[in-house]
Amino acid sequence: MNWMADLPEKVQKAIVEVDQQIQPQIAEIDRRMDNNQAKVLQAFMDQQVAESHLNGSTGYGNNDEGREVLDKVYAQVFATQAALVRPQFVSGTHTLAVGLFGCLHPGQKLLYITGKPYDTMQEVIGMTGSGVGSLQEYGIKFDYQELNQQGKVDYEHLGNKLTDFKPDVIAIQRSRGYDPRPSFTVAEIAEMITFVRQFVPQTIVFVDNCYGEFSEETEPSQVGADLIAGSLFKNAGAGLATTGGYLAGRQDLIERCAIRLTAPGIGLHEGATGNNLRWMIEGFFLAPQATGNAIKGAIFAAALLEKFDFDVTPKYDEPRTDLIQTVILGTADKMVQFAKAIQKYSPIDSFVAPEPSSMVGYEDQIVMAAGTFVQGSTIELSADGPLRSPYAIYLQGGLTYQHVRIAVSHACADIL
Structure with a gap:
């Protein structure tokens, strides 16, 4: 069976051209996948992960050796003092919220230096929504520094902001979220941290690492971040973990975050893993492979869509630091059409x-194509976005490179 046989001739021709065009980028991602897989394998070996660790626990989850060894594996891979990896984290937003509440006390100050926070984080902070339970309700002051016209950190004004506001916690959002600005590379995050330390040396640097794990060979925790956070629905779970999130960083911060997740006196020591531990452990082992496949798919999608004059960011040959591919469509109708095309070529709910x-x-209506095995999983192929200007849809994930190629190629043909 030739999977391209039912595609229009012009799309088939474009695919052949794109396959040749993107070979240097694909080879680079393969090299990263090798090195990241070696790093994860080494951590599994060093921490002596055993078959007995896959079984999970019930009730209070006391003496859950699998949970404890997974924390150590994450800490080694991310080069941190400690980690907190739990199925009790219900989403990336919840994980980030626990991290912020763990780092901040009433009366302290939080500053985002990468522009306005992602939609769901605005309610956590208290910028939108009722404010009940938000950081601002607890007396935590908040501000953010707008990005410059190039979508980069505005260093020209950030120094004054740091001096005047004197934040206790600096937050950096690595991925673009629902924003067409570029995602930030680890090298750029290192530059941010160095700059911040000149003005507020003791501030805690907290990085939202969602969508970024294993997209490069280093992580923000290796360039000065005190705490990083992510979701197991994304890269680190590889499509196998059905729930959960992680925090990794300084020992004292992880202990405070564990108390926020559970309760004082409990902290890291309880929390049943049930049937989740096997998938969390195996998912993390496969995460470099799943992330690499998703990024290769994004490169292919960018190159193919550009062939047909779609506005994409990043371009196929630009540096990649996460797995999100933005396609700017210009109208709400085109967004919905694109989402329907991706859903049509999904393994689950293709008929929806x-x-x-x-x-x-979210403040705006969202259109979302997600024919995924795990609900809301964005390491699996999905396409979504808010119906607001510039009417961009965010293509992300893909457990296999082949699935992304097939789905995007057919979606492109359907729209054309």
Whole structure:
């Protein structure tokens, strides 16, 4: 069976051209995958992960050796003092919220230096929504520094902001979220941290690492971040973990975050893993492979869509630091059409037609194509975005490179 046989001739021709065009980028991602897989394998060997660690626990989860060894594996891979990896984290937003509440006391100050926070984080902070339970309700002051016109950190004004505001916690959002600005590379995050330390040496640097794990060979925790956070629905779970999130960083911060997740006196020591531990452990082992496949798919999608004059960012040959591919479509109707095309070529619910709707934590209606095995998983192929200018849809994930190639190629043909 030739999977391209039913595609229009012009699309088939474009695929052949793109396959040749992107070979240097694909080879670079393969090299990263090798090195990241070696790093993860070494951690599994060093921490002596055993078959007995896959079984999980019930009740209080006391003496859960699998949970404890997974924390150590994450800490070694991310080069941190400690980690907190738990199925009790219900989403990336929840994980980030626990991290911020763990780092901040009433009366302290939080500053985002990478522009306005992602939609769901705005309710956590208290910028939108009712404010109940938000950081601001607890007396935590908040501000953010707008990005410059190039979508980069505005160092020209950031120094004054740091001097005047004197933040206790600096937050950096690595990925673009629902924003067409570029995602930030680890080298750029290192530059941010160095700059910040000149003005507020004792501030805690907290990095939202969602979508970024294993997209490069170093992580923000290796260039000065005190705490990083991510979701197991994304890179680190590899499509196998069905729930959960992680925090990794300084020992004292991880202990405070564990107390926020559970309770004083419990902290890191309880929390049943149930049937989740096997998938969390195996998912992390496969994470370099799944992330690499997703990024290769994004490179292919960018190159193919550009062939047909779609506005994409990043371009196929630009540096990659996460797995998100933005396609700017210009109208709400085109966004919905694109989402329907991706859904049509999904392994789950391919017969469903996505429609814009309201979602918890978002101010605008969202259209979302996600024919995924794990609900909401964005390491699996999905396409979503808010119906607002510039009407961009965010293509992300893909457990296999082949699936992304097939789905995007057919979606492109359908739209054309």
